[in-house]
Amino acid sequence: MTIRHHLNDDLLIAYASGNLSEGWSLAVATHLAMCSTCRQSLAVAEAAGGALLEEIEPVGSDEGAWEALKARLGREPTPPVQPKVRPASAVIPEPLRSYLGADLADLKWRRVGTAHQIRVKTEDQETQVRLLRIPAGKPVPEHSHGGRELTVVLTGAFHDEIDEFGPGDIEDADGSLTHQPVANPEEDCICLAVTDKPLRFTSRLVRLVQPLLGI
Amino acid sequence: MPAQIKGMPVMEKRSPSPGEDIGARIVAIAASADMDAYEALFRDFGPRIRAYLIKMTRDAQVSEDLMQETMLAIWRKAGQYDPARGPASAWIYTIARNIWIDAWRRQRRPAIDPDDPALSIEPEPDAPKQIEARQSQEAVRRAMERLPAEQIDIIRLSFFEEASHSMIAAKLGLPIGTVKSRLRLAFGRLRAALDEQQ
Numbered sequence: 228m229t230i231r232h233h234l235n236d237d238l239l240i241a242y243a244s245g246n247l248s249e250g251w252s253l254a255v256a257t258h259l260a261m262c263s264t265c266r267q268s269l270a271v272a273e274a275a276g277g278a279l280l281e282e283i284e285p286v287g288s289d290e291g292a293w294e295a296l297k298a299r300l301g302r303e304p305t306p307p308v309q310p311k312v313r314p315a316s317a318v319i320p321e322p323l324r325s326y327l328g329a330d331l332a333d334l335k336w337r338r339v340g341t342a343h344q345i346r347v348k349t350e351d352q353e354t355q356v357r358l359l360r361i362p363a364g365k366p367v368p369e370h371s372h373g374g375r376e377l378t379v380v381l382t383g384a385f386h387d388e389i390d391e392f393g394p395g396d397i398e399d400a401d402g403s404l405t406h407q408p409v410a411n412p413e414e415d416c417i418c419l420a421v422t423d424k425p426l427r428f429t430s431r432l433v434r435l436v437q438p439l440l441g442i
Numbered sequence: 443m444p445a446q447i448k449g450m451p452v453m454e455k456r457s458p459s460p461g462e463d464i465g466a467r468i469v470a471i472a473a474s475a476d477m478d479a480y481e482a483l484f485r486d487f488g489p490r491i492r493a494y495l496i497k498m499t500r501d502a503q504v505s506e507d508l509m510q511e512t513m514l515a516i517w518r519k520a521g522q523y524d525p526a527r528g529p530a531s532a533w534i535y536t537i538a539r540n541i542w543i544d545a546w547r548r549q550r551r552p553a554i555d556p557d558d559p560a561l562s563i564e565p566e567p568d569a570p571k572q573i574e575a576r577q578s579q580e581a582v583r584r585a586m587e588r589l590p591a592e593q594i595d596i597i598r599l600s601f602f603e604e605a606s607h608s609m610i611a612a613k614l615g616l617p618i619g620t621v622k623s624r625l626r627l628a629f630g631r632l633r634a635a636l637d638e639q640q
């Protein structure tokens with residue numbers, strides 16, 4: 228598969244510097260798991276972080292701190308490392324699979340209009356994270372965003388007014404965009420959608436039932 | 443202690459320490475619980491990790507605690523350090539950063555699992571080969587030396603000060619578009635520098 232839509236430098240550096248909150252970071256990490264090119268870019272960004280750490284002006288004196296560290300090292304033995312259990316194969320990559328608690332075949336979907344969704348829980352108050360399954364050839368309700376939306380395609384593909392997005396592709400849409408994503412006709416499109424506030428659906432009917440659906 | 447350097451640009455004037463053998467020290471810690479190597483690493487990086495955390499938290503006591511946590515994590519995770527995956531200073535940076543996120547922001551940091559069976563391994567036709575850690579460390583440093591001060595300032599602010607472009611823009615008295623384009627330029631040059639030397 229060829230990924231055409233990558234992380235932009237703003238997102239990559241915000242993620243590398245720890246300045247991106249958990250919800251957005253989950254979208255970034257999902258793309259990274261599917262894109263070796265961006266993993267390479269992340270390595271460059273982290274190398275820049277390391278180089279900056281080397282040339283930062285040191286603060287504080289060492290003696291007391293070294294004694295305190297040695298004492299802690301003696302007091303607190305290294306906890307045993309629990310070997311990580313991994314399945315032989317998987318469709319949804321980490322870290323998303325752990326967030327969902329299951330791989331693709333075992334997900335519990337909830338119907339929302341013509342689509343299905345799963346809410347993904349994070350500690351992050353500023354974002355809303357959902358996994359969406361859009362039926363082949365069907366649109367998701369037209370919406371404009373109150374703010375940013377990051378969408379990462381896991382399987383299938385969708386297109387909107389901007390472009391076409393296939394497996395691994397990430398779309399970074401700002402609040403100015405009202406778009407109508409439509410799943411390609413060949414298969415359902417499963418994607419991770421992170422928004423920074425509940426979507427404002429432009430269809431009045433959808434807006435009326437929105438509180439009932441909890442979307 | 444290495445000579446301390448103030449202000450920018452300092453990359454070309456920086457003292458040779460923290461040494462070029464940071465990676466060797468981490469390997470020694472992993473191989474034989476080498477206390478001398480650990481102490482040397484602490485004397486180089488402890489005060490730098492503390493300085494980084496003070497920038498991020500603006501709280502001296504919290505920074506001291508998190509610096510100790512970072513140093514403990516370096517001791518415990520030394521066996522996971524893989525020179526093929528990047529420079530040692532980057533490895534130390536990511537440990538300090540993750541401890542800061544965990545403690546200060548109280549959020550998890552979603553990150554890939556390099557051994558996940560679902561991780562893409564498609565070799566892109568122009569995928570860069572893995573590079574020697576020491577080589578890439580040197581390459582990053584050289585590339586950063588060659589960046590204009592205005593670009594390195596923006597990279598430093600992005601990593602060590604305020605996250606948002608609007609805050610960086612306000613601080614420097616620049617339009618947001620300028621901040622973004624400088625960051626992109628700077629980062630593009632770093633990437634190109636690493637691609638070239640392979």
Ligand SMILES: [Zn+2]
Pocket residue numbers: 230232233234258262263264265266
């Ligand atoms: Zn990518």
